[in-house]
Amino acid sequence: MAGKVTIADIAEMAGVAKSTxxxxxxxxxxxxxxxxxxxxxxxxxxxxPNTFARLKARESGMIGVVVPSLNSKISxxxxxxxxxxxxxxxxxxxxxxxxxxxxxxLANIRRLMSLNMDGILVSSISIVEEHRxxxxxxxxxxxxxxxxxxxxxxxxxxxxxxxYAMGRYVGQTRPKHPAYLGVTEExxxxxxxxxxxxxxxxxxCGVEQVRILTGDYSYESGQNMTGQLLSDGPAxxxxxATDRLAFGAYRVLQARGLSIPKDVSVAAFGxxxxxxxxxxxxxxxxxxSYAVGYLGAETLLKCIRGEPVPKKQVVSFQLIxxxxxxx
Amino acid sequence: MAGKVTIADIAEMAGVAKSTxxxxxxxxxxxxxxxxxxxxxxxxxxxxPNTFARLKARESGMIGVVVPSLNSKISxxxxxxxxxxxxxxxxxxxxxxxxxxxxxxLANIRRLMSLNMDGILVSSISIVEEHRxxxxxxxxxxxxxxxxxxxxxxxxxxxxxxxYAMGRYVGQTRPKHPAYLGVTEExxxxxxxxxxxxxxxxxxCGVEQVRILTGDYSYESGQNMTGQLLSDGPAxxxxxATDRLAFGAYRVLQARGLSIPKDVSVAAFGxxxxxxxxxxxxxxxxxxSYAVGYLGAETLLKCIRGEPVPKKQVVSFQLIxxxxxxx
DNA sequence: CTGAAAGCGCTTACAG
DNA sequence: CTGAAAGCGCTTACAG
Numbered sequence: 001m002a003g004k005v006t007i008a009d010i011a012e013m014a015g016v017a018k019s020t021x022x023x024x025x026x027x028x029x030x031x032x033x034x035x036x037x038x039x040x041x042x043x044x045x046x047x048x049p050n051t052f053a054r055l056k057a058r059e060s061g062m063i064g065v066v067v068p069s070l071n072s073k074i075s076x077x078x079x080x081x082x083x084x085x086x087x088x089x090x091x092x093x094x095x096x097x098x099x100x101x102x103x104x105x106l107a108n109i110r111r112l113m114s115l116n117m118d119g120i121l122v123s124s125i126s127i128v129e130e131h132r133x134x135x136x137x138x139x140x141x142x143x144x145x146x147x148x149x150x151x152x153x154x155x156x157x158x159x160x161x162x163x164y165a166m167g168r169y170v171g172q173t174r175p176k177h178p179a180y181l182g183v184t185e186e187x188x189x190x191x192x193x194x195x196x197x198x199x200x201x202x203x204x205c206g207v208e209q210v211r212i213l214t215g216d217y218s219y220e221s222g223q224n225m226t227g228q229l230l231s232d233g234p235a236x237x238x239x240x241a242t243d244r245l246a247f248g249a250y251r252v253l254q255a256r257g258l259s260i261p262k263d264v265s266v267a268a269f270g271x272x273x274x275x276x277x278x279x280x281x282x283x284x285x286x287x288x289s290y291a292v293g294y295l296g297a298e299t300l301l302k303c304i305r306g307e308p309v310p311k312k313q314v315v316s317f318q319l320i321x322x323x324x325x326x327x
Numbered sequence: 328m329a330g331k332v333t334i335a336d337i338a339e340m341a342g343v344a345k346s347t348x349x350x351x352x353x354x355x356x357x358x359x360x361x362x363x364x365x366x367x368x369x370x371x372x373x374x375x376p377n378t379f380a381r382l383k384a385r386e387s388g389m390i391g392v393v394v395p396s397l398n399s400k401i402s403x404x405x406x407x408x409x410x411x412x413x414x415x416x417x418x419x420x421x422x423x424x425x426x427x428x429x430x431x432x433l434a435n436i437r438r439l440m441s442l443n444m445d446g447i448l449v450s451s452i453s454i455v456e457e458h459r460x461x462x463x464x465x466x467x468x469x470x471x472x473x474x475x476x477x478x479x480x481x482x483x484x485x486x487x488x489x490x491y492a493m494g495r496y497v498g499q500t501r502p503k504h505p506a507y508l509g510v511t512e513e514x515x516x517x518x519x520x521x522x523x524x525x526x527x528x529x530x531x532c533g534v535e536q537v538r539i540l541t542g543d544y545s546y547e548s549g550q551n552m553t554g555q556l557l558s559d560g561p562a563x564x565x566x567x568a569t570d571r572l573a574f575g576a577y578r579v580l581q582a583r584g585l586s587i588p589k590d591v592s593v594a595a596f597g598x599x600x601x602x603x604x605x606x607x608x609x610x611x612x613x614x615x616s617y618a619v620g621y622l623g624a625e626t627l628l629k630c631i632r633g634e635p636v637p638k639k640q641v642v643s644f645q646l647i648x649x650x651x652x653x654x
Numbered sequence: 655c656t657g658a659a660a661g662c663g664c665t666t667a668c669a670g
Numbered sequence: 671c672t673g674a675a676a677g678c679g680c681t682t683a684c685a686g
Binding site: 045046047048049050051052053054069070071073076077079080083084087092093094095096097099104110111113114115116133134136137138139219247250251273274276277278279 | 331332372373374375376377378379380381396397398400403404406407410411414419420421422423424426437438440441442443460461463464465546574577578600601603604605606
Binding site: 016017018019020023028029030031034053054 | 671672673674675678
């Protein structure tokens with residue numbers, strides 16, 4: 001820890017004007033000699049310009065990213081992909097976590113705006129009216145990920161079709177006692193759209209009676225819902241809204257001596273690497289989260305440059321066939 | 328997107344002075360009536376103060392966090408734990424990723440300093456001379472996580488003892504052809520200290536000939552090293568520097584029809600939730616990464632408040648016995 | 655309880 | 671190639 005050093009201190013030490021020091025740090029014309037004096041002064045003081053004071057600076061070169069969680073596989077992929085893309089394009093990325101709380105998501109967007117980002121990417125928990133105000137009032141472009149946003153630009157997974165595909169896949173095995181382990185409707189994409197896809201897919205195979213449980217996104221929640229399910233009655237097929245929930249289901253089913261898939265089929269959504277290591281390998285829908293991040297980043301940069309972009313982009317998915325669904 | 332609205336605009340709209348608006352946003356005295364006028368004006372413009380311009384503001388209420396990766400289990404845990412702790416204490420958290428590049432780590436620290444954070448937490452890839460300069464020149468406290476830092480305050484895992492414990496555990500099974508799948512020495516904690524613990528632990532059981540391979544932290548790297556290992560000669564025990572590497576090893580061993588642990592024992596470090604779902608369950612050291620984050624956060628806050636803190640704190644670990652090591 | 659004024663650390667035309 | 675001066679959007683004593 002050291003006291004704050006300002007541009008004035010460096011200018012004085014180097015015997016030049018503040019404006020010259022400013023130019024030095026911003027790539028303006030400075031004679032080699034002068035440049036060297038400034039470099040020395042700055043180095044000796046460990047000086048680096050206070051970004052906060054660059055009020056007039058046109059662009060910060062920084063992009064803000066808001067994510068719903070710091071420890072989900074999907075968020076990890078989205079963040080990583082955005083971060084890399086931005087770095088290649090010469091932008092820095094700053095991340096803020098909403099911890100699955102819509103209030104924090106909104107606060108994070110506001111904060112990032114006030115931090116003078118050049119653009120903001122929001123992997124959203126749930127789109128609410130307040131988003132419209134924020135986006136409308138934003139001095140910089142905002143691109144929404146994961147949830148459809150009627151007020152703005154969004155990049156989303158194809159939750160309905162993915163759900164439908166999985167619904168059909170499992171439906172074709174004619175389960176007698178199918179169940180769906182889902183999440184709250186607040187998350188429209190997963191809680192409503194994906195679930196509806198699954199139900200419609202099952203229905204298309206004549207499977208209409210489906211028990212539906214709801215929890216959060218955790219491993220524990222997967223275990224709890226599965227325990228609940230089994231104590232409520234028989235089950236021979238469990239479709240989980242995410243792989244993590246399926247991990248919890250595996251744990252409980254296997255602990256009870258039930259065989260997957262002989263006694264109970266299990267399927268999920270996520271396509272985590274770990275899923276293929278399970279025994280039996282998990283049948284899962286792999287969303288292309290890297291593409292979501294990549295496309296979101298690319299789209300945001302286009303907005304910043306004033307280029308035209310689509311209002312909504314839908315990213316595809318892939319059904320990965322494991323051995324966890326009875327055939 | 329909208330044009331930038333400033334405090335002057337709001338002041339004019341509300342018919343008050345800028346200073347009054349400033350007070351409104353900073354919890355100073357403002358009459359209820361005036362307060363209401365300002366609220367309306369601000370709301371109608373979607374105004375929020377530009378944090379960047381608060382040059383004099385004593386504290387930003389923000390903590391910067393630098394992590395080596397956005398998609399490792401350990402980083403996820405550390406970030407989550409810091410983020411939650413800070414929120415409870417009334418601080419916001421801003422995250423930057425170094426993507427395993429030491430140059431980026433340093434740049435991130437600098438950036439966070441220039442962004443006027445109240446303190447910085449660095450989960451470090453590798454401590455270099457440049458860190459000393461940065462920490463010495465920093466106007467705010469810096470706490471280092473994951474790597475020991477001779478120049479500053481750090482919170483670390485007990486890599487040596489954990490390595491030793493695992494070395495002994497595997498050593499007691501008297502492997503004939505043990506191997507260690509590790510990472511580069513640049514990462515001192517994992518690449519050197521942990522490995523040395525393992526080797527010493529094995530040695531204490533009389534196991535001295537150990538093949539050592541080195542790669543990066545990815546699943547693919549785990550697969551590659553295992554492939555390499557098998558083509559170089561026989562192996563009957565593989566200790567992996569991380570669980571993810573072990574996942575790669577599982578994949579290759581099982582694909583070749585080798586039985587774990589009958590043909591080859593596998594052990595690792597990480598204690599990921601998924602590890603207990605593998606067949607056989609992975610024997611692994613669980614580091615308390617949540618504690619690392621928590622303690623780091625607590626320590627940083629103490630530094631900010633000027634309270635005394637230990638120079639170095641070591642967090643404990645736990646050996647989780649699975650079924651992947653031959654007994 | 656509120657306003658006028660100076661100041662925060664930096665940037666940006668504008669001269670020279 | 672460099673300096674003096676005004677200005678960025680906000681905060682902070684200081685009056686009143």
